[in-house]
Amino acid sequence: MAIQLKLNGENRSVEADPGTPLLWVLRDELQLTGTKFGCGVASCGACTVHMDGVPVRSCQTYLEDVGTAEITTIEAISEDRIGAALQQAWVELDVVQCGYCQSGQIMSAVGLLADNPKPSAQDIDDYMAGNACRCATYQRIRAGIQRAAEILEA
Amino acid sequence: MTLDTTRRGFLKGAAAGAAVLLVGTGPKGAVAAGHSASTNLNPFVKISSDGTVTAIVKHFEKGQGPATGLTTLIAEELGLRMDQVTYAFAPSNPELYSNLFFGGFQGTGGSTAMANSFMQYRTAGAAAREMLLQAAAQAWGVDASALTLEEGVIKGAGQSAPLGDFVAAAAQLTAPEAPRLKDPSEFRLIGNPDVRRLDSAIKGNGEAKFAIDVFLPDQMIAMIARPEQRGALATAFDDAEAKSVKGYIRAAIMPNKAGVVVYAENTWAAMQARDLLDVTWDVSAAETRSSDQIEAEIRAALDAEPVYNVNKTDMAATKGAIEAAAQVVEETFYFPLLAHAPMEPLNCTIEQTAEGKIILHDGAQMPTGPHMAFAQIFQLPMEMIEIRTMLAGGSFGRRATPTADYQVEAALAFVMTDRSRPVKLVWSREDDLRSGYYRPAFGHKVRVGLDAEGQIVGWDHRIAGQSIMKGTPFEPMVVRDGIDHSSVEGAADTPYAIPAASFGLTDTAKATETLWWRAVGHTHTAYVMEVMMDMAAKAAGRDPMAFRMDYLSDGTADQQRLAQVLKLATEKAGWGNAPEGRAQGLAVHKSFGSFVAEVVEISGTPETGVRIEKVTCAVDCGIAVNPDIVKAQMEGGIGYGIGHVMRDQITLTDGAVDQYNFPDYEPLRIGDIGQIDVHVVASAEAPTGAGEPGTPPAAPALANAIAASTTGLRVSAMPMELNGVSFA
Numbered sequence: 001m002a003i004q005l006k007l008n009g010e011n012r013s014v015e016a017d018p019g020t021p022l023l024w025v026l027r028d029e030l031q032l033t034g035t036k037f038g039c040g041v042a043s044c045g046a047c048t049v050h051m052d053g054v055p056v057r058s059c060q061t062y063l064e065d066v067g068t069a070e071i072t073t074i075e076a077i078s079e080d081r082i083g084a085a086l087q088q089a090w091v092e093l094d095v096v097q098c099g100y101c102q103s104g105q106i107m108s109a110v111g112l113l114a115d116n117p118k119p120s121a122q123d124i125d126d127y128m129a130g131n132a133c134r135c136a137t138y139q140r141i142r143a144g145i146q147r148a149a150e151i152l153e154a
Numbered sequence: 155m156t157l158d159t160t161r162r163g164f165l166k167g168a169a170a171g172a173a174v175l176l177v178g179t180g181p182k183g184a185v186a187a188g189h190s191a192s193t194n195l196n197p198f199v200k201i202s203s204d205g206t207v208t209a210i211v212k213h214f215e216k217g218q219g220p221a222t223g224l225t226t227l228i229a230e231e232l233g234l235r236m237d238q239v240t241y242a243f244a245p246s247n248p249e250l251y252s253n254l255f256f257g258g259f260q261g262t263g264g265s266t267a268m269a270n271s272f273m274q275y276r277t278a279g280a281a282a283r284e285m286l287l288q289a290a291a292q293a294w295g296v297d298a299s300a301l302t303l304e305e306g307v308i309k310g311a312g313q314s315a316p317l318g319d320f321v322a323a324a325a326q327l328t329a330p331e332a333p334r335l336k337d338p339s340e341f342r343l344i345g346n347p348d349v350r351r352l353d354s355a356i357k358g359n360g361e362a363k364f365a366i367d368v369f370l371p372d373q374m375i376a377m378i379a380r381p382e383q384r385g386a387l388a389t390a391f392d393d394a395e396a397k398s399v400k401g402y403i404r405a406a407i408m409p410n411k412a413g414v415v416v417y418a419e420n421t422w423a424a425m426q427a428r429d430l431l432d433v434t435w436d437v438s439a440a441e442t443r444s445s446d447q448i449e450a451e452i453r454a455a456l457d458a459e460p461v462y463n464v465n466k467t468d469m470a471a472t473k474g475a476i477e478a479a480a481q482v483v484e485e486t487f488y489f490p491l492l493a494h495a496p497m498e499p500l501n502c503t504i505e506q507t508a509e510g511k512i513i514l515h516d517g518a519q520m521p522t523g524p525h526m527a528f529a530q531i532f533q534l535p536m537e538m539i540e541i542r543t544m545l546a547g548g549s550f551g552r553r554a555t556p557t558a559d560y561q562v563e564a565a566l567a568f569v570m571t572d573r574s575r576p577v578k579l580v581w582s583r584e585d586d587l588r589s590g591y592y593r594p595a596f597g598h599k600v601r602v603g604l605d606a607e608g609q610i611v612g613w614d615h616r617i618a619g620q621s622i623m624k625g626t627p628f629e630p631m632v633v634r635d636g637i638d639h640s641s642v643e644g645a646a647d648t649p650y651a652i653p654a655a656s657f658g659l660t661d662t663a664k665a666t667e668t669l670w671w672r673a674v675g676h677t678h679t680a681y682v683m684e685v686m687m688d689m690a691a692k693a694a695g696r697d698p699m700a701f702r703m704d705y706l707s708d709g710t711a712d713q714q715r716l717a718q719v720l721k722l723a724t725e726k727a728g729w730g731n732a733p734e735g736r737a738q739g740l741a742v743h744k745s746f747g748s749f750v751a752e753v754v755e756i757s758g759t760p761e762t763g764v765r766i767e768k769v770t771c772a773v774d775c776g777i778a779v780n781p782d783i784v785k786a787q788m789e790g791g792i793g794y795g796i797g798h799v800m801r802d803q804i805t806l807t808d809g810a811v812d813q814y815n816f817p818d819y820e821p822l823r824i825g826d827i828g829q830i831d832v833h834v835v836a837s838a839e840a841p842t843g844a845g846e847p848g849t850p851p852a853a854p855a856l857a858n859a860i861a862a863s864t865t866g867l868r869v870s871a872m873p874m875e876l877n878g879v880s881f882a
Contacts, residue, residue: 017400024422028375033367034360036547037421038497039583043816046497074360090358094350094782097217097790099357100497100547106358125825132816134497134548135217136793138824140786 003063008032008076018064023047025063026073034074034103038132045131048104049073055111057130074103082113082152089147097135105131109145118149197250198278199228200242201286205306205318207234209275212244212251212260213267214519215353216496216546216553217790218845219783220267222352224275226779230343231279231336233304241352246521246541257631261520263554263670265746265843268779272841280333282324289323290315338777338838347781353545365517365544366580368503373576374403376567377424378413379431380589383809384666386440387411388433395430402427406570408563411436415567421580441666441809445595448665448806449488452597455618456486460658462637464646472656475612479603483689487600488871489619489678490803492593493819494671498547499586500560504568505576512539516561517546519553524561531565550794551670555591556626559667587819588811592804593671594620596641598682603654608694610705612654615682617642621661622668622675640670644679644850649712649744650687650705666806672794673846676745680850681799681857684741688858689868698740698858699724712749716742718835719751719772726833727753727770736767739858741851746843748775749835752792754855760867763882764860766796767828771848776839784844785832791848792830797822799853801875826881 005012007030014029021040026032026049035058038046042057049058050072077083086106089095096102105128112119112127119127124142133141200208209225225241232239244251248260254270256263283303290308291298301310306317343349356362381388388407391414396402401423405416414433418424463469476482502516512532514524521541528539546553564579571577581589596619603612621638623629632639637659646657671677691701702720706713720742724730732738735757742751755768771788778784801820805812813819857869860879871877 020422024420028369028420028422031369032360033363033369036364036497037366037499039816040425041583041815041817044497044583044821078359087355087358091350091354094354094786096351096354096357097219097786098497098546098548099217099353099362100364102357103360121828128824132497132821132823134495134550134794134821136790136797136822136827137786138793138822138827139789139830141824 005066005071006068007071008073009079016063018062020063021059022049022061022063022066022071023058026058032073032075036100036103038101038104043132044101044104045108046101046104048107048131050107050110053114055108074107077106077110080110082110082148085148085151086110086113086144088151089144093140093144093147095137095140095144097137101131101133105133105141109141109148112145113149113152117152119145198275199232199282201282201317201321203318203321205316207232207239209239209241210244211241212271213262214243214517214543214546216517216519216549218267218787219351219780220262220271222349222783223268223779224271225352226343226349227272227275228279230341231276232283235305236343236349236352238306243543246518246525246539248522248525259520259627260522261554263519263551265748265846267845268841269747269843272777272779276335277333280335281329284330284333285324285327286317286320288327289320293320293323344779345777345781349780349782351783362545364498364547365503365515366498366501366547368515368544368578370503370505370576373503373578374417374419374571375421375424376564376577376579377416377418377428377582378408378563378567378579378585379405379416379428379433380413380585381435381437381440383435383437384441384806384811385809386435386437388414389436390434392432393427395432396427399423399427399430405431408566409570410566415570417567417571417577424580425582441806443665443809444807445491445805448595448662451662452488452595452618453486455660455662456597456599456616458660460616460660462635462659464637464642464657464659467656469614469656469658472612472614472654475654476601476603476614479611480606481604481693482601483604483686483693484599484601485686485689485868485870487598487678487682487685489596489681490805490872491595491666492671492798492802493587493590493804493813494550494552494669495586495819495821496546496548496550496552499583500552500581501579502561502564503576503578504564506573510534510538514539514541514561515544516541517549517553518543519546519549523554523556523558527558527562528565531562531569550672551674552590555669556628559591583815587804587813587815591667591669593677594622594668595665596678598678600682600686602686602690604690604694608696610652610690613652614656615645616658616660617645617679618660618662620663620665620668622670624661640675642675642679644676644743644745645683648683649710649716650683650702651708651713652705672791673745673849676743676846676850677795680741680743680745681854684743684851684854685857685868685870688739688854688861697730699729702742712744715749715774716744716751719749719774722833722835723751723753723770723772726772726831727755727768729753737859737863739855739860739862741855741858743847743850745847745850748773748842748844748847750788750847750851752851752855754852754859756856756859756863758882759863759865760860760879761865763880764863765828765882766826766856769827769830769852769855771830771832772835773832773844773847774835774837775844775847776837776841778834778837778844779841781834784834787844788832788848789830791846792852793822793827795849795852796827796856799856799872799874800826800881801873803873803876
């Protein structure tokens with residue numbers, strides 16, 4: 001059935017079962033491939049997107065749960081000033097290695113900085129605990145978030 | 155190894171642009187250049203008449219940095235800025251793009267991407283530079299020595315023009331046999347810590363395309379229903395319930411009966427239908443053992459006389475020296491099976507063109523493997539198979555199976571269709587953890603004899619586990635006199651000057667498929683060597699660092715380089731001056747030609763909860779082409795090594811893997827390591843490995859820190875969490 005989605009500032013209509021995880025709607029139906037499949041059980045965070053500005057795991061968020069909420073994916077997060085600052089910091093510090101988890105890392109980090117503009121290392125570790133990076137870029141993720149906080153403060 | 159391949163298809167495409175200069179070094183190292191299919195060339199740099207310079211990168215990019223690193227070599231020798239050069243991944247063609255250390259195989263592994271490319275790519279860049287200058291010199295009627303090429307502009311003799319103006323003329327010239335390479339003092343990009351990765355921006359904004367992001371028109375998704383018990387065979391299936399899934403197409407038993415392929419319109423439909431498929435399995439030939447039995451077999455092998463005397467030493471003399479020693483330090487170690495679990499689940503996509511050509515879209519780590527396998531499966535000549543290398547979401551060795559396992563699965567899934575629709579095979583995380591290839595389980599038993607002065611007088615070291623290399627195409631290169639070097643590397647070839655050392659090896663029976671896992675044999679040998687050195691130091695009443703230095707003082711180059719990183723890491727870590735409530739441990743190890751020392755500083759105790767506060771690392775990998783990427787590889791290698799020994803293992807019960815997904819195989823998380831400081835040694839030596847060498851010392855340095863904490867616990871079986879250590 002056709003379901004209406006508010007996605008990255010546009011209204012989109014998708015043909016999908018209401019029980020379909022948002023992840024697969026984004027990737028397979030809309031080819032917004034920046035959102036990644038890592039585990040399917042909300043254990044790695046690679047699929048993180050925003051629902052009304054709040055990070056959620058799209059592999060465990062079903063289309064029927066989205067309703068009229070605004071969905072934002074990595075493809076549009078540069079329009080958010082926090083997202084843009086994080087992307088700038090990520091490039092400055094060369095945070096990425098393989099890069100596969102980094103969309104999810106940035107989407108979670110936007111949520112953190114929205115709640116807490118000056119997070120301590122401990123705040124970052126607590127908030128980002130659900131985003132796995134098998135390359136172990138964590139040190140630079142932490143530094144990247146703190147650098148983005150500086151950029152935003154300037 | 156002779157490979158049936160041709161470069162015709164690639165050269166035809168490459169020569170299609172009228173004015174394109176392709177320069178590379180031939181298979182025997184001679185510089186070759188050309189613009190037509192008649193020239194035997196091996197192109198690493200492509201220059202178009204619009205001035206576009208593209209480095210053709212023969213190694214895949216899984217985050218370890220070759221896209222940036224090899225492109226840097228081209229830019230350096232061509233005098234370009236990094237923003238004036240781009241890169242593309244090489245097609246699969248082992249004749250042109252083999253790894254110089256892999257004997258005719260094109261592939262990435264063993265931390266060799268930079269080591270085997272350093273001279274090749276520099277030479278290609280330098281030859282291109284000389285040809286462009288020569289073409290300009292002829293056009294301007296001057297001597298080439300009067301001209302310079304800097305930042306894409308050729309200047310001299312009162313003239314100036316962009317390099318693109320001379321591409322057509324340069325393509326007609328004979329390449330210089332020995333172009334002049336820059337002297338290291340002239341390097342502006344190589345070794346420059348400010349050179350950034352070329353793939354950072356696209357990996358932070360969702361634009362980066364991994365294999366899993368390939369969407370071809372009308373493609374189907376294939377997933378495979380697999381048995382719980384390893385090696386069971388599918389005999390029948392009932393898809394009555396699966397048919398209720400919208401988007402389910404059909405299912406088919408694989409030709410090898412290893413599973414049932416589910417075809418669907420999209421991934422979610424494939425996942426749902428696979429869950430609902432009722433498969434009948436024949437378990438008569440399936441694995442029935444449990445990991446307890448595998449461990450018991452390994453421990454029994456350690457107690458028996460070893461099958462191989464690795465260094466052909468006098469084992470009786472070693473035994474005698476230890477019997478006569480003032481004190482003996484001994485320990486038995488066990489390392490379980492480990493999965494690689496790269497972030498991007500394994501996948502690849504296959505399509506057939508109207509001309510009957512097969513195209514594989516893959517994060518291909520060792521393209522020659524699937525290339526040869528596909529030639530067999532599709533009964534096609536090599537040039538009718540094209541491999542398009544995509545970015546890979548990690549690997550740690552997993553994407554380079556000698557059997558091309560997942561690519562072959564995809565090919566089998568594809569041949570069971572009418573080939574009118576592309577097929578993308580997708581693995582779930584469960585497939586990855588349960589049906590994968592593993593770091594084999596290994597055991598070590600070591601007895602070290604010390605004299606009254608605390609000097610080592612004998613070292614008896616037994617190793618048992620399943621060989622990785624036997625039965626693979628790499629066996630002739632790695633296995634000598636029956637000894638798989640990858641089972642003993644890092645122990646039997648230790649640079650420590652240990653008297654009366656003997657190393658025994660026993661291969662144990664096949665337990666699962668096995669595979670190189672970031673740092674291969676060093677993942678267990680470094681742990682054992684460095685924990686034993688620590689135990690010996692303690693027994694001798696010596697500082698662990700000073701004790702090690704005694705065995706690194708014969709003046710060999712390896713010992714000097716190990717001693718250098720050990721000194722640097724301990725100095726930077728404040729060795730011996732840990733703050734109140736902290737404990738330190740160190741390890742130093744050579745692997746993949748590189749030398750790495752690490753100091754781990756912890757707080758807490760195994761009972762109250764250990765927290766890894768800081769890891770200080772010093773690395774000597776020869777010339778660090780991109781020092782910041784080397785640092786990143788050390789950071790990542792440390793995390794990978796520590797994460798697995800903290801809490802991960804793959805176990806089997808009655809032949810079935812017990813782990814399903816990340817909750818059962820918990821990855822390292824951001825809070826697990828407080829801080830990592832990496833120091834890169836300035837070196838003029840040829841580049842050596844960076845991707846793996848950070849991993850081996852991390853776990854033993856952690857173990858030694860735990861032993862140095864108040865309780866003195868020695869962890870000799872992994873994972874640590876199941877062997878007496880809680881982590882905060």
